[in-house]
Amino acid sequence: MSAEGFDLKGDNSISRPPSRGEILADRAFRGIAYASGGLVVAMLAYILWEIGGQAAPAIARDGLGFLTRAVWNPQEHDFGILAEIWGTLYSSILALLIAGFFGVAVAIFLTQDFLDARLARVFRTVIEMLAAIPSVVFGLWGIYVVIPAIRPVANWLHEFLGFIPLFSTPMAGPGMAPAVIVLAIMVLPTVAAISQDAFQLIPYKVKEAAYGMGTTRWEAIQKVMLPTASSGIAASLVLGFGRALGETMALAMLIGNSGQISLSLFSPANTLASLLASQFPEAGALEVEQLMYAALALLGIALVVNIIGTLIMAMSSKQTVS
Amino acid sequence: MVSLNTVAPAAASPRPGLSETGVAIDARVEKIYYGDFLAVRDSHVAVEKGQITGFIGPSGCGKSTVLRSLNRMNDLIPSFRLMGSVTFLGQDIYAKSVDPVVVRRHIGMVFQQPNPFSMSIYENVAFGLRLNRFKGDYDEKVETALRKAGLWNEVKDKLRQNGLALSGGQQQRLCIARAIATNPTVLLMDEPCSALDPIATRIIEELMLELKQEYSVAIVTHNMQQAMRVADKTAFFSVDISKGGRTGFLVEQGDTRQIFHDPREKLTKDYISGEFS
Structure with a gap:
C-alpha cells in the first residue's frame, strides 16, 4: 500500500509508510510461502498420480479382490x-x-x-x-x-x-x-x-x-x-x-x-x-x-x-x- | 475437632466451631525462605472464623506467600522453607506427622487466574467429592455448590459442557464452586478478581460476603477498595528493601475500619493515603 491519500502534512511523527522495497519484500515472501505450500500438495498429488498410474493395469485386472485375498504366486500370476x-x-x-x-x-x-x-x-x-x-x-x-x-x-x-x-x-x-x-x-x-x-x-x-x-x-x-x-x-x-x-x-x-x-x-x-x-x-x-x-x-x-x-x-x- | 492425620471424611466433615468466634488459622511466621532468599519475616496473622480477612500491601510484600503458606501450597516449590508455625484449629499444619494433602482438603483455595480443569462443569465441581470418595447424592452437592457460587442459573442447562468454555468471571465462580463443594473449613483466595472485569469482580465480591456465613475466608488483594468493601479484618504488609533484599513483613492487622481510618503505623497511613514510597 502506498502513502497516497494518507499524507498527514504538518505531522511531526517519525512514522512513515513502508518503502517500495519493503513492500516488494513482503510480496516476495508471501509468494515464496504460497509456492512452498503448493509444492508440497503438488508433490503428494504427483506421487499418488504416478503410483496410481503404474498400478492401474493391476487395479483393472484384480479390482478389490487384490485387497481381500492372501496369495502371492508370481508363477501363476495370482496376487492378493x-x-x-x-x-x-x-x-x-x-x-x-x-x-x-x-x-x-x-x-x-x-x-x-x-x-x-x-x-x-x-x-x-x-x-x-x-x-x-x-x-x-x-x-x-x-x-x-x-x-x-x-x-x-x-x-x-x-x-x-x-x-x-x-x-x-x-x-x-x-x-x-x-x-x-x-x-x-x-x-x-x-x-x-x-x-x-x-x-x-x-x-x-x-x-x-x-x-x-x-x-x-x-x-x-x-x-x-x-x-x-x-x-x-x-x-x-x-x-x-x-x-x-x-x-x-x-x-x-x-x-x-x-x-x-x-x-x-x-x-x-x-x-x-x-x-x-x-x-x-x-x-x-x-x-x-x-x-x-x-x-x-x-x-x-x-x-x-x-x-x-x-x-x-x-x-x-x-x-x-x- | 478435625484430625489432619487421617484422610478427611469429605463433605460430611463437621463445621468446627463456626458458631463461636475465634481464630481458624493462626500463622506465626518468623521467616520464609526461598533457597537463600528471605521472602517474609515477622508476620503474625490470624484468619478469624466466619469473617473475611484481607491481606493488602504493595507488590513483593509477601502477602501471597503468607496466604499460600496457610494451606501448604508453597510446598510445591522445592526451595521453600518456613520458620515459625501455622496452627489450624489448634493443630500445627507444619508438624512432621501432617500430610500437606490433607491440609489442602480442609483449606480450599481459589487462585488469581481462573483454573478450571479441562472437563465438564459438573465434573469440575464433583472433582473434590470424587477425590474424597464421597458417597451420596452428587447431583445435589454439585447443585448446592454451584448455587452458593452464584453460577447455577447460568450453567444448569449445560452442566456437561467443558468448564473452559465459560467466560473468565464464570470460570472463577466455577473454581469457587469446586473449592466449596467439599465444605472446606477455610477458603483462601489469592487475588481472585485481578484477572476479571469490574462487573465480574462485583459479582465475586458479593459472593464472598455470602460465603463468610459458612466459611472463614482469607483474601489477598492489591485493590484497597476491595479490601474496604469486603474484609472484616485487614492485614497490611509492607516490603523492606533496606538490606538490599526484598523482604515482606506484616505492619499491622486489625479491624478493616481501624486500618483504613485510624492506622497505628505510619507505614500503613502512608500507603492508605497513597504516599507510599
Whole structure:
C-alpha cells in the first residue's frame, strides 16, 4: 500500500509508510510461502498420480479382490495382499500398544517433577537419540540379540499356553514377536516426545488447581494431567502408528516375509512395506504393477491414519487451556 | 475437632466451631525462605472464623506467600522453607506427622487466574467429592455448590459442557464452586478478581460476603477498595528493601475500619493515603 491519500502534512511523527522495497519484500515472501505450500500438495498429488498410474493395469485386472485375498504366486500370476495388510496392521497395533504404554510412562516420568530439570533433559535427549539409530542397525540387533533372547521364552509359552491363540505356534526364527518388539522401540521416541510436549503445554495453574484441591501426586497425574493431555497423547499415538505402518528395513529383516494370517506372535508374517522391499528386486513387469497397487494400498492406509491424527490435533488445540 | 492425620471424611466433615468466634488459622511466621532468599519475616496473622480477612500491601510484600503458606501450597516449590508455625484449629499444619494433602482438603483455595480443569462443569465441581470418595447424592452437592457460587442459573442447562468454555468471571465462580463443594473449613483466595472485569469482580465480591456465613475466608488483594468493601479484618504488609533484599513483613492487622481510618503505623497511613514510597 502506498502513502497516497494518507499524507498527514504538518505531522511531526517519525512514522512513515513502508518503502517500495519493503513492500516488494513482503510480496516476495508471501509468494515464496504460497509456492512452498503448493509444492508440497503438488508433490503428494504427483506421487499418488504416478503410483496410481503404474498400478492401474493391476487395479483393472484384480479390482478389490487384490485387497481381500492372501496369495502371492508370481508363477501363476495370482496376487492378493490381505496377509500383508493384516501383518502391517497387526504389527503396528501391537507395537503401538507397547510403545504407547512406555512412551506415556516416560513422558510422565520426565515432565511431572520426578527428576530435576537437567537430568530430565539428558533423559529426553537419550530417548530422542533412539530415533537416530538407522533402521538396518535395529534389524541386525533384532536378528542377533532379540530373536535368540526371546526364543526360549516363546517356545516355553507355546508349550504350556499354546491353547491361547497368541502363542499357538512355536517360534523358529524371524516372526511377529521380534518384529513388534523392535518396532515398538523404534516408535517409542515419537510417542514419548509428543506426549511430553502435551504434558509440558499444561499451564502451571492447572497443576496448582489439582494440588490445591488436595490431590496426591499420583491423583494429580491420573485425574487431571492425563485427561488434560489426552488429546496430545492421542495425537502422539497416531503419529507413532504412522511411523510403524511405514517402517520397512527392520521389519523386512525380522518378520519372516511369509504371507500368513495368524494371531500367533511367533509365526512369521509380512507387511506391505517389507513385501515391497523384498519383492521389487526380482519383480517382472506384471509383478511390478501388482507391487504398485500394494504401494497404493499402503499409502492409503498411512494417509487415512495421518488425517485422523490431524483431526485429533485440531480438536485438541480447540480445547487448549488458555 | 478435625484430625489432619487421617484422610478427611469429605463433605460430611463437621463445621468446627463456626458458631463461636475465634481464630481458624493462626500463622506465626518468623521467616520464609526461598533457597537463600528471605521472602517474609515477622508476620503474625490470624484468619478469624466466619469473617473475611484481607491481606493488602504493595507488590513483593509477601502477602501471597503468607496466604499460600496457610494451606501448604508453597510446598510445591522445592526451595521453600518456613520458620515459625501455622496452627489450624489448634493443630500445627507444619508438624512432621501432617500430610500437606490433607491440609489442602480442609483449606480450599481459589487462585488469581481462573483454573478450571479441562472437563465438564459438573465434573469440575464433583472433582473434590470424587477425590474424597464421597458417597451420596452428587447431583445435589454439585447443585448446592454451584448455587452458593452464584453460577447455577447460568450453567444448569449445560452442566456437561467443558468448564473452559465459560467466560473468565464464570470460570472463577466455577473454581469457587469446586473449592466449596467439599465444605472446606477455610477458603483462601489469592487475588481472585485481578484477572476479571469490574462487573465480574462485583459479582465475586458479593459472593464472598455470602460465603463468610459458612466459611472463614482469607483474601489477598492489591485493590484497597476491595479490601474496604469486603474484609472484616485487614492485614497490611509492607516490603523492606533496606538490606538490599526484598523482604515482606506484616505492619499491622486489625479491624478493616481501624486500618483504613485510624492506622497505628505510619507505614500503613502512608500507603492508605497513597504516599507510599
